[in-house]
Amino acid sequence: MVSTNLLPDAAERARRAGVQRVPKGTLVARRFARNKPAVAGLVIFALLALLALVGPFVARWGYDDLDFGALKQRPSAAHWLGTDIVGADMFALCVRGLGRSLLIGVIASLGITVIAAFVGTAIAYFEGWRERVGMWIVDMLLVIPTFFLLAIMVKGAAGTSGWLWLTAALTIFGWVGYARILRSIALSLREREYIAAARFMGVPSLTILRRHMIPNLGSILIIQTVLGVVYAVQAETGLSFLGFGITPPDTSLGVLIRAGSSTLLTAPWMFLEPAALLLGLSLSMTMVGDGLRDALDPSSASAGRA
Amino acid sequence: MLSFIGRRLLNYLVMLFAATTLAYFLASSFLNPRSNYVQMRPPPPEASIDASLDFANVNDKMPVVARYGRWLEQVALHWNWGVSPQGESVNGAVAHRALVSVKLVTLATVLAVLLGVSIGVAAAIRQYRLFDRVSNAISVFFLVSPTFVLALLLVLGGIRFNEAIGARWFFVTGLGDAGFLDYLRHIALPTVTLTLVGYVGYHLTQRTYLLDTMNADYVRTARAKGVPKNVAIRRHALRTSLIPTAIGVVWSLTSVITGSVFVETIFAIDGAGKYFVDALTKNDINGSVAIAALGGCATCAGLLLADIVVALLDPRIRVS
Numbered sequence: 163m164v165s166t167n168l169l170p171d172a173a174e175r176a177r178r179a180g181v182q183r184v185p186k187g188t189l190v191a192r193r194f195a196r197n198k199p200a201v202a203g204l205v206i207f208a209l210l211a212l213l214a215l216v217g218p219f220v221a222r223w224g225y226d227d228l229d230f231g232a233l234k235q236r237p238s239a240a241h242w243l244g245t246d247i248v249g250a251d252m253f254a255l256c257v258r259g260l261g262r263s264l265l266i267g268v269i270a271s272l273g274i275t276v277i278a279a280f281v282g283t284a285i286a287y288f289e290g291w292r293e294r295v296g297m298w299i300v301d302m303l304l305v306i307p308t309f310f311l312l313a314i315m316v317k318g319a320a321g322t323s324g325w326l327w328l329t330a331a332l333t334i335f336g337w338v339g340y341a342r343i344l345r346s347i348a349l350s351l352r353e354r355e356y357i358a359a360a361r362f363m364g365v366p367s368l369t370i371l372r373r374h375m376i377p378n379l380g381s382i383l384i385i386q387t388v389l390g391v392v393y394a395v396q397a398e399t400g401l402s403f404l405g406f407g408i409t410p411p412d413t414s415l416g417v418l419i420r421a422g423s424s425t426l427l428t429a430p431w432m433f434l435e436p437a438a439l440l441l442g443l444s445l446s447m448t449m450v451g452d453g454l455r456d457a458l459d460p461s462s463a464s465a466g467r468a
Numbered sequence: 469m470l471s472f473i474g475r476r477l478l479n480y481l482v483m484l485f486a487a488t489t490l491a492y493f494l495a496s497s498f499l500n501p502r503s504n505y506v507q508m509r510p511p512p513p514e515a516s517i518d519a520s521l522d523f524a525n526v527n528d529k530m531p532v533v534a535r536y537g538r539w540l541e542q543v544a545l546h547w548n549w550g551v552s553p554q555g556e557s558v559n560g561a562v563a564h565r566a567l568v569s570v571k572l573v574t575l576a577t578v579l580a581v582l583l584g585v586s587i588g589v590a591a592a593i594r595q596y597r598l599f600d601r602v603s604n605a606i607s608v609f610f611l612v613s614p615t616f617v618l619a620l621l622l623v624l625g626g627i628r629f630n631e632a633i634g635a636r637w638f639f640v641t642g643l644g645d646a647g648f649l650d651y652l653r654h655i656a657l658p659t660v661t662l663t664l665v666g667y668v669g670y671h672l673t674q675r676t677y678l679l680d681t682m683n684a685d686y687v688r689t690a691r692a693k694g695v696p697k698n699v700a701i702r703r704h705a706l707r708t709s710l711i712p713t714a715i716g717v718v719w720s721l722t723s724v725i726t727g728s729v730f731v732e733t734i735f736a737i738d739g740a741g742k743y744f745v746d747a748l749t750k751n752d753i754n755g756s757v758a759i760a761a762l763g764g765c766a767t768c769a770g771l772l773l774a775d776i777v778v779a780l781l782d783p784r785i786r787v788s
Contacts, residue, residue, distance in 0.1 A: 298483070305480075305487040306764040307726040310744065314495050314756055317748050396614050403616050404733060404745050423620050423734070430624060437617045444612040 193457040200453020206446035210439070214264055217257030225250065225258040225413065234429045244431045246421060252435055255413055260439050262414040266329050266398045271390035273333035274340060275383055281337065282344030283375040287352050287367065297345070303338045311335055312397065317406045325414070328407045332394050340386060344379060351378055381458035388451040392444050399440055415440045469779065476775050480768040484761070491760040492536055492753075501526045501553045501751040524551050526753045539754070550754030552747070558758045561743060566762060568643070569728045569739035572655070576662030581717055583663065584670025589706065591671070592678035600675075607668045616730040619661045623734065626657050641736040658735045662727060666720065673716055677709040684708075711781045718777050721770030725763040 184192075194200055222240070223229065229241070229249040237244040243252035285296035315331045316324075351357065352375070360370050376383070395415075401407035402416025403423075410417060415436045422433030501524070505517045521527035525538050542548040549558040587607075591600040610618070626638035637653060644654035681687065682705045690700045729741035736742075740759055747755030 302483045302486050303490075305483050305767050306491055306760050307723065307767065309726050309729070310756075310760045310763055311491060311494060313744075313748055314491065314760070315498050317498060317751075392612065400614060400616060400730065404729070405749065419617065419620070423616075426620065426624055427627060433620060433624070437620070440617060441613060444614070445609070448608065448612045 190457045194453050197453040197456060199449045200456075203446040203449025203453065206442055207450060210260065210443055210446065211264065214257060214261035217261075218254070221251065221254045221257060223251035223254045225254040226411065227251065227254070234425070234432075237431060243435050244429070246432055247425060247429070252432065255418055256415075256435050256439055259413045259415045259418045259436060260443070262325060262408065262412070263395050263398055263416070263440070264443070266325055266332070266414070267391040267395035270329050270332040270336060270394035270398075271387050273329075274336040274390050274394070275387045277333065277337040278340035278344055278386070279376050279379065279383055280371065282341040283348045283351075283371050283379070285341070285345045286348035287357075287371060287375060289352070300338055300342050300345075303335075304342070308335050308338065309397070309400070313401060313404070313406050316401055324412060325408055328398060328401070332397055336390070336394065336397070340390070344382070344386075347379060347382060348375060351375055381454075384458065385451055385455050388447055388454060392447045392451070395440070395443060395447075415443075472779070473772070473776060476772055480772055484764045484768050487764050488757065488761045489536070491764075492539065492757050493532065495753045495757050495760075496526075496532045496535065499748070499751045499753050499756070500528070501753065502528055504553055504751055520553065520555075523555065524553050524754065526553060549758040552752040552755050553750065558754050561755070562740065562758050562762065565738060565743045566725075566740045568737065569725060569732065569741055572658060572731070572737065572739060573662060573724045573728055575655070576659050576666060577717070577720055579659065579663040580666030581670055581713075584667035585674050585710075585713060587667070588671045588674025589678055592675045592682065593701065595679060603671065607671050610664050611668045611672075613665075614730075615661065615665050615727075616734060618664060619658070619731055619734045622657050622661055643737055658731045658737060661731050665727070669720075670713060670716065674709065674713050677712050678705060681705040681709045714781060715774050715777055718773040719770055721773065722767040724766045725759065 218225075222242075227250065229245060229251065231249070232241060232245045233249045234247050235241055235245045237252075241251050241253065243256060245251055246255065281296070281300075285293055285300070288296070312331055312335050315335070316328050357370065357374055360374055365373075398407060398414060399416030399419065402409075402414050403420045405420065408414040408417050418436035419433060419440070422429070422431075422436060425432050501521060502517065505512055505520070518527060518529065522530075525535055525542075527535075539550060542550060547559070549562070551557055552561075587603050591603050594600050623640045626640055630636050630638060638657055639654045640657060642654060644650040678701075682701060684705070687700055687704050690704050691697065695703070725740050725744075727741075728737075728739055729744060731737070732739045732742040733745055740762060744756055744759040746752075747759065
């Protein structure tokens with residue numbers, strides 16, 4: 163039978179050429195799955211997230227239940243991870259702290275990426291004096307170490323809603339460095355023909371940023387969001403460790419490590435358990451981020467071909 | 469060259485001024501020194517609270533712009549960074565503490581550069597072999613470990629080590645005052661912490677840069693002319709690849725003060741970082757702004773030196 167269709171559809175053309183078409187998502191997933199550390203990181207992260215979500219339902223104790231019969235107990239059948247100096251169950255505390263740190267990290271990282279993407283591409287897109295002023299402000303915000311400004315701002319946060327305040331502060335100060343990086347990447351984007359075409363067609367600047375500049379940074383933004391979780395979690399735990407940020411009765415991994423650091427010799431598990439969770443979280447997210455970088459980067463050879 | 473440095477210096481000074489102003493307003497709106505007194509039992513009379521707060525120029529009944537004006541006048545004309553709510557001078561407290569931090573961080577930076585660059589070079593020469601993979605895995609671990617977790621692990625390890633051998637080799641608090649050996653035993657663990665945190669960056673960047681230059685045309689030319697591989701790497705590839713590392717070393721100046729916050733807090737070393745934490749805990753606006761400004765100075769000094777080092781070392785860059 164003779165085909166009357168002069169322009170065969172895509173699948174037919176691919177079949178004739180003997181090429182198997184693979185959607186981009188499948189391609190990236192395949193390249194990612196070939197990277198063993200990245201898959202291990204994803205598994206660890208999934209387990210940690212599962213622990214934070216399901217943990218409160220399987221724990222025998224609430225995080226604020228105090229067992230006065232068991233102060234500073236080693237891990238046992240009654241208290242899986244032991245108890246702290248006032249008799250609170252370490253498993254319940256760790257699960258709650260992990261959930262808190264993870265929640266803060268994910269929300270702050272998403273916020274940071276959104277702000278950094280808009281500001282970074284905007285500075286690159288608007289050339290001339292606006293670019294100079296924007297860069298000057300970004301550089302100025304980086305002169306004083308961000309950690310100091312963060313600490314000053316969250317010092318007053320207290321109580322159980324303090325975590326929202328901390329998340330907001332992490333977002334407000336966290337975007338600056340990322341915006342600087344994104345701007346330097348977006349510099350080459352603004353010279354592209356399709357940006358010029360959109361500009362000459364009279365597309366509003368904000369739409370150009372949203373529809374043409376930012377989507378073309380897509381893979382970089384995904385990687386930055388994943389690695390940004392590590393940054394935000396470490397900033398949160400660091401501030402909470404120093405006694406700023408999250409403060410008791412609310413808890414986070416930083417608060418737990420702070421409490422554990424004062425009983426380092428008599429009850430080392432109080433420090434080692436939250437520290438292991440924090441290390442696992444940071445390490446797994448970093449491995450996932452690196453794996454995504456290799457999987458999304460078409461020029462990277464480290465994830466094999468196709 | 470001089471006018472280039474002058475212009476950069478002027479720009480950094482203006483930035484530093486703006487950033488410090490920002491820090492002052494931030495601290496004035498988020499720190500509440502009055503709460504120190506209200507918590508006292510019995511609470512002191514209102515008039516005496518106001519008098520103490522006025523003395524330190526941190527009274528929230530006075531408009532913040534007026535307070536800023538008085539603070540700026542003192543700083544600019546008399547180099548007086550104010551007093552804490554308790555009435556101690558910030559100048560006197562910060563000067564010697566900053567020196568403590570600088571000493572601590574300088575030693576650790578020298579060790580970190582030596583360790584990081586040697587591992588980086590060794591790893592680049594053995595790319596994708598066992599040494600490269602193992603050193604990379606170890607460095608990724610230190611890269612993601614928060615400083616305070618690493619420091620506490622070392623404290624735990626140091627104390628266990630002392631118990632195991634039945635003698636106190638390592639001290640985990642303070643700096644000691646009984647001679648050089650005592651100082652070394654106090655400073656060992658904090659220095660190891662900062663070194664482990666710092667070497668990772670030098671390892672990874674040095675490896676990348678050396679790999680870049682090892683495959684450059686001029687190195688291949690040298691090899692083709694019969695230069696042995698090791699000599700070609702040492703004379704031709706390594707030299708060029710040290711330029712970015714030198715800039716990285718200068719850049720590390722920017723984190724002199726921040727880097728020591730956790731280490732000083734955990735090892736109870738009375739340096740600038742610990743002073744910042746204490747000042748914040750005591751709602752000391754003037755003290756925390758002074759340390760923030762000090763951190764800003766370190767950043768600007770690092771940026772300026774990096775500009776100069778780039779211009780001096782890299783012949784491809786023309787200053788104009």
